[in-house]
Amino acid sequence: PTFVDMDAPDHMNQRGMVEPLFTPEHVKKLQPYIQKTVDDLLTAMKKKGCSAGPVDLVKEFALPVPSYIIYTILGVPFNDLEYLTNQNAIRTNGSSTAREASAANQELLDYLASLVDKRLEEPKDDLISKLCTEQVKPGNIEKADAVQIAFLLLVAGNATLVNMIR
Numbered sequence: 001p002t003f004v005d006m007d008a009p010d011h012m013n014q015r016g017m018v019e020p021l022f023t024p025e026h027v028k029k030l031q032p033y034i035q036k037t038v039d040d041l042l043t044a045m046k047k048k049g050c051s052a053g054p055v056d057l058v059k060e061f062a063l064p065v066p067s068y069i070i071y072t073i074l075g076v077p078f079n080d081l082e083y084l085t086n087q088n089a090i091r092t093n094g095s096s097t098a099r100e101a102s103a104a105n106q107e108l109l110d111y112l113a114s115l116v117d118k119r120l121e122e123p124k125d126d127l128i129s130k131l132c133t134e135q136v137k138p139g140n141i142e143k144a145d146a147v148q149i150a151f152l153l154l155v156a157g158n159a160t161l162v163n164m165i166r
Contacts, residue, residue: 018127018149030069037068063089070157074112074150075119075126084111088154112150116143127153 020026045060067085076084090096090104115128120136120143123129131146141149 018131018153030072033072034065034069037065041065059089066157070154073127073157074115074153075124075128076115080111084108084154087111108154109147109151112154113143113147116146116150 041061041064045055048055048060064081064085067088068081071081071084087104087107091101091108096104112128116132116136119126119129119132123133128146128150131141131149135141136143136146
């Protein structure tokens with residue numbers, strides 16, 4: 001289970017593992033990246049134009065913005081952003097079958113498990129590495145817990161802007 005499903009003190013313990021990366025000071029450091037992400041997506045939408053029909057604001061903007069930002073915080077390589085964004089869309093868009101949504105859910109979990117393995121071997125400056133070096137390696141949590149925390153943040157990080165625009 002993720003910390004959302006836990007009672008105190010377990011909830012506060014796991015939440016405390018990731019909370020420092022969501023302080024105003026840390027988020028402010030991400031502001032240039034966030035602005036560039038927004039600008040690049042808006043530029044791409046403008047370039048594409050409406051000649052082929054209306055633009056799907058959720059698909060072209062609302063889904064990628066929070067996805068790319070939370071993936072950056074987690075430490076997802078840039079080349080994987082579109083793939084993960086598509087998997088998350090399949091998982092949440094409501095038009096997929098239950099089997100497709102479940103498969104996409106498993107794809108995300110498998111991907112994150114693989115990323116946790118990589119960060120255990122070669123840490124970087126990201127949230128998954130922080131969980132691996134400060135929590136998994138010392139034995140405070142299991143690898144599966146790190147995967148679940150990353151998955152929760154991925155899912156929660158994607159839901160906000162998308163639901164606001166819908």
